[in-house]
Each structure stands twice: as C-alpha cells, then as structure tokens.
Amino acid sequence: MLQFLAFIKKEFYHIFRDRRTLLILFGMPVIQIILFGYAITNEIRNAEIAVLDQSNDYYSSRLVQKIGASGYFKITTALQSEKEITEAFRAGHIKVALVIPKNFGYNFYHNHKAPVQLITDASDPNSATTLLNYATAIVGNYQQEMSGQLKLPLTIDVHPRMQYNPALKGVFMFVPGVMTLILMLVSAMMTSITITREKETGTMEILLVSPLSPGMIIVGKVVPYIILSFINALVILSLGVFLFGMPVKGSLLLLLMECGLFVLTALSLGILISTITASQQAAMMISMVGLLMPTVLLSGFVFPLESMPLPLQMFANILPAKWFIIILKDVMLKGSGLLAVWKPTAVLLGMTVFFIALSVRNFKTRLS
Amino acid sequence: MDKAIVTDQLTRRFGDFIATDAITFSVDRGEIFGFLGANGAGKTTAMRMLCGLLKPSSGHAKVAGYDIATQTELVKKNIGYMSQKFSLYEDLTVKENIRFYGGIYGLSNQRIKEKTAQLLDKLQITKEANQLVSSLPLGWKQKLAFSIAILHDPSIVFLDEPTGGVDPVTRRQFWDLIYEAAHQNVTVFVTTHYMDEAEYCDRISMMVDGKIKALDTPRKLKEQFSAVSMNDVFLQLARQQTVSNQ
Numbered sequence: 001m002l003q004f005l006a007f008i009k010k011e012f013y014h015i016f017r018d019r020r021t022l023l024i025l026f027g028m029p030v031i032q033i034i035l036f037g038y039a040i041t042n043e044i045r046n047a048e049i050a051v052l053d054q055s056n057d058y059y060s061s062r063l064v065q066k067i068g069a070s071g072y073f074k075i076t077t078a079l080q081s082e083k084e085i086t087e088a089f090r091a092g093h094i095k096v097a098l099v100i101p102k103n104f105g106y107n108f109y110h111n112h113k114a115p116v117q118l119i120t121d122a123s124d125p126n127s128a129t130t131l132l133n134y135a136t137a138i139v140g141n142y143q144q145e146m147s148g149q150l151k152l153p154l155t156i157d158v159h160p161r162m163q164y165n166p167a168l169k170g171v172f173m174f175v176p177g178v179m180t181l182i183l184m185l186v187s188a189m190m191t192s193i194t195i196t197r198e199k200e201t202g203t204m205e206i207l208l209v210s211p212l213s214p215g216m217i218i219v220g221k222v223v224p225y226i227i228l229s230f231i232n233a234l235v236i237l238s239l240g241v242f243l244f245g246m247p248v249k250g251s252l253l254l255l256l257m258e259c260g261l262f263v264l265t266a267l268s269l270g271i272l273i274s275t276i277t278a279s280q281q282a283a284m285m286i287s288m289v290g291l292l293m294p295t296v297l298l299s300g301f302v303f304p305l306e307s308m309p310l311p312l313q314m315f316a317n318i319l320p321a322k323w324f325i326i327i328l329k330d331v332m333l334k335g336s337g338l339l340a341v342w343k344p345t346a347v348l349l350g351m352t353v354f355f356i357a358l359s360v361r362n363f364k365t366r367l368s
Numbered sequence: 369m370d371k372a373i374v375t376d377q378l379t380r381r382f383g384d385f386i387a388t389d390a391i392t393f394s395v396d397r398g399e400i401f402g403f404l405g406a407n408g409a410g411k412t413t414a415m416r417m418l419c420g421l422l423k424p425s426s427g428h429a430k431v432a433g434y435d436i437a438t439q440t441e442l443v444k445k446n447i448g449y450m451s452q453k454f455s456l457y458e459d460l461t462v463k464e465n466i467r468f469y470g471g472i473y474g475l476s477n478q479r480i481k482e483k484t485a486q487l488l489d490k491l492q493i494t495k496e497a498n499q500l501v502s503s504l505p506l507g508w509k510q511k512l513a514f515s516i517a518i519l520h521d522p523s524i525v526f527l528d529e530p531t532g533g534v535d536p537v538t539r540r541q542f543w544d545l546i547y548e549a550a551h552q553n554v555t556v557f558v559t560t561h562y563m564d565e566a567e568y569c570d571r572i573s574m575m576v577d578g579k580i581k582a583l584d585t586p587r588k589l590k591e592q593f594s595a596v597s598m599n600d601v602f603l604q605l606a607r608q609q610t611v612s613n614q
Contacts (some may be wrong), residue, residue, distance in 0.1 A: 002471065003471060003472045003473075003474050005471070006467065006468055006470075006472055007468075007471070007472060009468075009471075010457070010460065010464070010468045013457075013459065013464060014457070014459060014460075017459045018459065044564070201453060201457075201458075202451050202452070202453025202455065203455060203456075203457060205449070205451050205452060205453075205455075206449060206450075206455040208421055208447040208470050208474070209419050209420070209421060209444060209447070210444060210469075210473060211441060211444045211445050211472070211473060211474065211527075212472050219482055284478065299565020
C-alpha cells in the first residue's frame with residue numbers, strides 16, 4: 001500500500017509540473033463549455049429583417065409589430081418597392097424579407113385568406129430554415145389571435161409542446177456533449193500519453209523490474225486521472241447548471257455514478273491505446289483522430305444521428321460517447337432512473353470490461 | 369549458496385529466431401561480470417530474462433537463489449536495475465526520485481531518510497537535492513541513477529550499458545562507484561560497448577549470435593587469443609563468426 005501511495009504521489013508531481021497537462025486538464029473544459037454555450041449555438045436572436053408593407057393597414061401593421069416584438073427579429077429596413085428587396089439582400093445586412101401584399105387586411109377580414117411572402121437568405125441553409133420556422137410560427141400565432149376575435153368556422157388548432165426542452169435551448173444539447181468530449185479527451189488521451197511517456201523515457205522498464213506488479217503500475221498511473229476527470233465532470237456539471245440553467249431532473253447520485261462509469265470507459269480506452277503504441281506522439285494522434293473526431297461528429301453531439309446514413313448510424317453504436325450522451329440527456333432532462341437507462345449503462349460497462357481485457361492481453365503478449 | 373547467478377541452457381526464441389541460444393554460465397557473489405557482445409547478439413534478451421521481464425523458452429536460471437521463471441517476484445525484490453536510458457524522472461527533484469524508488473521497493477520512511485542523506489553526501493550533491501534532475505549534468509545523473517538502483521540493498525545489480533555517451537573521466541568515476549558496491553558484496557552484472565571498460569571487470573563473457581563464445585578473466589582471454597587488448601579479442605571473435613557464416 002505504501003508502495004502504491006509513493007507511486008501516486010509521483011504521478012501527481014508529473015501532472016502538476018507539466019503546464020501543458022494542466023492546461024488541457026483544467027483550462028480546456030471551462031473554455032469549451034463557455035465557447036459551446038455562448039458562441040456556438042443554433043439559436044438566432046435579433047436577426048435583421050426587412051419589411052415591404054404594400055397594404056399598410058391596421059392588420060398588416062399589427063403583424064409587423066408582432067414580429068418586431070418577438071425578440072427573434074429586428075426590423076431594420078422598411079422597403080418601398082420590390083426592387084429594393086434584392087438590393088437589401090445584396091447589402092448583406094438582412095436575413096429575411098417579409099412582403100405583405102396590397103389589400104392584406106381586407107382579404108384577411110373578408111375572405112379569411114391572405115397571403116404573405118417570406119424571403120430568406122439561404123446561402124446559410126441552416127439559419128434560413130430556423131428563421132423561416134420562427135417567422136411562420138409568429139405568423140401562425142398572429143392568425144390565431146386575430147381569428148379568435150373573428151370566430152372562424154371549424155379550424156384545427158395545433159398546440160405543439162416541446163417536451164423536456166420547451167425553450168429549445170441549444171445549451172441542453174451542448175452541455176452533455178462537451179462533458180462527454182472533455183471526459184473522453186482527458187481520460188483517454190491523457191492516460192495513453194502518460195503511459196507511453198514512461199515507455200519513451202525508459203522508466204517503464206525500471207518499473208517493471210521493480211516489485212510492483214504490471215497491474216499495479218497501470219492502476220497507479222490511472223488513479224490520479226480518475227480523480228481529476230471526476231473533478232472535471234463536476235466543474236462542467238456545475239457550469240452547465242449554474243451558468244446555463246441546465247436542469248438535473250433525475251437523481252444526482254445516479255448522474256455522478258454514470259459519470260464515473262464513463263470516466264472508467266474512457267480510461268480503459270486510453271490504456272488500450274497505450275498498449276499498442278510506443279510513442280507519445282502516436283498515442284496523441286490515435287486519441288485525436290480515432291477518438292475525438294468520431295466523438296464530435298458521430299455521437300449525436302453536433303449532428304443528429306437520425307439524419308445520418310445507416311452505416312454511420314451503425315458505426316456510432318461502437319462509440320462510448322453516443323451511449324453516454326443518451327444517459328446524460330435522459331437523466332438530466334427527462335429525470336429517468338436507472339431502470340430507464342440500464343441499456344446504455346450496460347453497453348458502457350461491457351465496453352469497459354472489453355477494453356480492459358484486450359489491454360491485459362496486449363500487455364501480456366508484449367511481456368512474454 | 370555462493371553463486372549469485374546460475375544459468376543452465378537458458379534459451380529464448382522469438383518465432384524462428386533464437387535470440388539466446390542455450391547459454392550456461394555462473395556468476396559469483398560480489399563479482400563484476402561483464403556481458404559483452406555486438407548489437408543483436410542476444411545480450412539484452414538474456415538480461416531481460418534474468419531480470420524477470422521475459423520468460424525463457426527453455427532452460428533454467430537462478431538469480432539470487434530464486435528461479436526466474438517461477439519466483440519472479442522474489443527475484444525482483446533482490447535485484448537492482450539501471451538501463452541505458454535514464455531510469456530517473458527528469459521532472460522530479462533529486463530527493464523526490466530517491467523517495468519514489470525507495471517507496472516502490474517498500475523501504476520505510478525512516479530508512480528512506482537515512483539513505484537519502486547518505487547518498488547525497490556520498491555523491492556530494494546535498495546542495496542540489498531539491499533541484500530537478502533535468503538540470504543536472506549527464507555524468508551526475510548516471511551516478512545518481514546507479515546509487516538509486518542499489519538503494520534497496522539488492523544482492524545483484526544489472527547495468528545495461530550504463531555509461532553510454534559519457535566522457536572517459538566521468539566513466540572512470542562511475543566505475544569507482546561500481547567497485548565500491550562490489551566491495552560491499554553486491555554482484556554487478558554489466559553490459560557495455562566500451563572495450564576499455566571490459567578490462568575493469570573480474571570476468572567477461574562474449575556473446576556472438578546468441579551463444580557465449582568466450583568466458584574468462586580479461587587477462588586469460590587476451591592470452592587465449594594472443595591479443596593486446598580486449599578490443600582485439602572482440603574483433604577476432606567477430607571475424608571467426610563471419611568466416612564460419614560464409
């Protein structure tokens with residue numbers, strides 16, 4: 001036990017004396033969560049909109065007011081003719097143009113039917129679609145308000161409800177994503193690097209010649225990273241909760257235990273990488289390309305899995321990140337208990353056992 | 369039990385390749401035993417087996433009285449090891465390195481403290497005790513690495529090309545440390561490239577292609593091959609081998 005403590009103490013010296021390690025460990029999580037939370041977001045606020053109101057009556061100005069007051073749009077330009085629409089888009093400020101034709105109010109009131117046109121700048125298709133959705137929703141809402149006064153004959157009223165994330169906040173998606181990414185990075189990359197470093201400097205041989213067993217050496221190298229990764233998970237969680245208002249509806253204990261499990265999965269992957277590489281550089285490359293890229297792209301963190309081609313969807317199944325994100329979202333947003341997330345939990349557990357078994361096998365063949 | 373190391377037909381194969389081919393020799397307690405051979409002659413493989421890092425394919429060996437195949441743990445407790453690369457952590461201070469190695473060999477805190485003071489005093493680096501190892505000159509690091517390798521009072525110490533890249537003066541000082549250890553009845557098993565170092569050993573074995581081709585004291589070897597220096601002996605053995613290969 002004393003031997004083991006001496007080992008862990010040494011490992012902490014390594015970590016705290018290496019600026020690069022410290023930066024990756026503690027700087028990156030905070031920077032990433034703030035970047036993802038604030039800068040990279042799907043939500044659009046105050047998009048500039050131009051209005052060509054050819055009708056200019058009570059109903060049309062009410063509609064324009066409503067759009068302006070929604071918070072999503074800022075009316076910056078009042079256009080006078082259709083020609084000016086193209087010019088306004090060319091000038092590059094506006095994202096959307098709203099065209100209200102002549103006699104809008106009259107048609108709306110008497111014919112119960114009035115067209116409006118929305119033109120969006122689709123050179124950025126994602127935000128164009130998002131803005132179009134916002135605007136359509138506002139127009140629909142307006143129609144309901146107005147027709148409520150008018151007593152229309154039979155209409156179908158749709159009341160959509162966005163379950164679990166009523167405000168459609170991007171942060172609810174990013175916090176679990178960033179947490180997964182950071183834990184993967186810190187746990188897998190840092191452990192694979194720290195173990196290969198011992199190989200590179202030749203100290204691994206000395207350790208193997210010492211009375212410490214190979215298993216104890218690996219556990220000793222990994223324990224500090226378990227502790228630090230777990231602290232990281234707590235930091236990200238609290239940033240998510242206190243800074244971005246991310247809810248934790250499920251049991252906090254379950255959430256922390258799942259975090260612990262994922263840390264173990266990532267660490268065992270890191271150990272596995274270290275058993276197949278000889279240099280720190282190679283370990284870093286494998287972790288970056290083999291782990292980080294798929295985690296960012298294919299875990300459902302940035303791009304929805306459902307819209308991917310089937311082979312990629314199947315590939316995503318072998319990524320621990322995919323399962324962890326499912327668990328995080330279920331527990332934090334839906335308040336699921338262990339019974340609801342037992343499947344992804346079992347997958348993570350299975351992966352961990354598999355990685356460890358494979359590492360032990362690799363390690364043994366290398367020794368004998 | 370007077371012998372520190374006894375091997376009997378010790379063999380290690382990697383697939384079809386025989387790295388160490390049925391070597392049999394013994395090393396006395398307190399002896400400085402030079403283990404020589406060209407690169408790829410099988411020295412490192414043999415040494416790794418004796419340290420318990422590799423299992424032999426066939427044959428037996430006892431180190432410090434323990435079987436290397438079945439009593440690996442006991443072997444490890446009783447040997448020290450210093451490799452050609454540094455066995456020290458550059459980002460730890462001198463003291464922290466000593467504490468760490470003392471710690472993993474299970475020395476008590478009290479014992480580590482005593483040993484540290486002794487060692488720093490002997491190497492005259494008490495002033496540098498709290499400096500990072502990376503700031504020390506190469507020769508100092510090697511002496512420190514050797515002292516740490518025998519910190520837990522092993523009965524045998526294995527040195528794998530310990531003086532690579534050091535100037536002759538520092539090498540000579542390093543050998544003073546080796547002699548001192550041998551006087552305290554520590555067996556020294558050393559591999560080296562430098563033929564002048566070979567002359568410092570009590571006995572030498574020369575390995576060629578996995579087999580021990582010659583084994584005796586430096587003086588007798590020189591007589592046997594009627595050579596003036598160990599370098600000559602080595603060259604003659606190497607030439608014999610090239611001829612027999614053709």
